[in-house]
Amino acid sequence: MTPSPRIELLRTPLLDTVAHGFLGRRGGVSNGIHGGLNVGLGSEDDADAVAENRRRARDTVLPSARLITCYQIHSAEAVTVLTAPEDDIRPHGDALVTDRPGLLLGILTADCAPVLFADAQAGVVGAAHAGWKGAFGGITDATLVAMEALGARRERIVAAIGPCIARASYEVDAAFLRRFAEHTPENERFFADGRPDRYQFDLEAYVAHRLAAAGVSRVVALGEDTYTQEDRFFSFRRATHRGEPSYGRQISLIGLA
Numbered sequence: 001m002t003p004s005p006r007i008e009l010l011r012t013p014l015l016d017t018v019a020h021g022f023l024g025r026r027g028g029v030s031n032g033i034h035g036g037l038n039v040g041l042g043s044e045d046d047a048d049a050v051a052e053n054r055r056r057a058r059d060t061v062l063p064s065a066r067l068i069t070c071y072q073i074h075s076a077e078a079v080t081v082l083t084a085p086e087d088d089i090r091p092h093g094d095a096l097v098t099d100r101p102g103l104l105l106g107i108l109t110a111d112c113a114p115v116l117f118a119d120a121q122a123g124v125v126g127a128a129h130a131g132w133k134g135a136f137g138g139i140t141d142a143t144l145v146a147m148e149a150l151g152a153r154r155e156r157i158v159a160a161i162g163p164c165i166a167r168a169s170y171e172v173d174a175a176f177l178r179r180f181a182e183h184t185p186e187n188e189r190f191f192a193d194g195r196p197d198r199y200q201f202d203l204e205a206y207v208a209h210r211l212a213a214a215g216v217s218r219v220v221a222l223g224e225d226t227y228t229q230e231d232r233f234f235s236f237r238r239a240t241h242r243g244e245p246s247y248g249r250q251i252s253l254i255g256l257a
Helices: 048-060 133-139 140-148 175-184 185-190 203-213 236-242
Strands: 021-022 066-069 078-080 093-097 103-109 113-119 124-130 158-161 171-173 191-193 198-201 218-221 252-256
Touching: 021 048, 021 113, 048 066, 048 103, 048 252, 093 103, 093 113, 093 140, 103 113, 103 124, 113 140, 113 203, 113 252, 124 133, 124 140, 124 218, 124 252, 133 140, 133 175, 133 203, 140 203, 158 203, 171 175, 175 185, 175 198, 185 191, 185 203, 203 218
Parallel strands: 066 103, 078 093, 158 218
Antiparallel strands: 021 252, 093 124, 103 252, 113 124, 113 158, 171 198, 191 198
């Protein structure tokens, strides 16, 4: 029997004062199209495998913490977590914030951009799921506001953008570009020409721009493309292009010890 690979944990010095990590697909127990560390409760994977993968992910970043994830809806809703919900309850929204030790916030992605936040001095952390719809709608702004309500200060907040689909892999149509350009003409800089009537959207750069525009002065982007690195990351778009019936999700985690 071939041993499973070790869990790959991506970290950044910008968040080194808090427990955190961007995890990919390596190191889990799932098989087939979900092979690896699939943590998606909504996937068509074996439920026991998903539960084991979630336990392994938690123990890699903050052992014995209570893992909390939300029911993600591509919104601009940030949820403040002060106590751990029941095991089978996931608050609806696309960001979580807390100032309570022992709670590990998790965001699931499979091409969308995971963003981890921290104001270590205030003891406030956050995690956001920024797909194009949530990013455009203001999920990162909502996360900052929720963190400030717990005592964080915007000038101290740092943010890291984890693995997501890269511009070279993210083809969109003219209507997609027009939506962004009509909102702010300068948004056109996040699109490059592609095939006729098609464009390549830089989600990572757009999310970084939204953070900077909101007053976050220290932002790092990992620059990892989920679509092209099949051995490291799950990708919804890759699975869709292949006609696969389901796809896995990776998790990004942050918490206070």
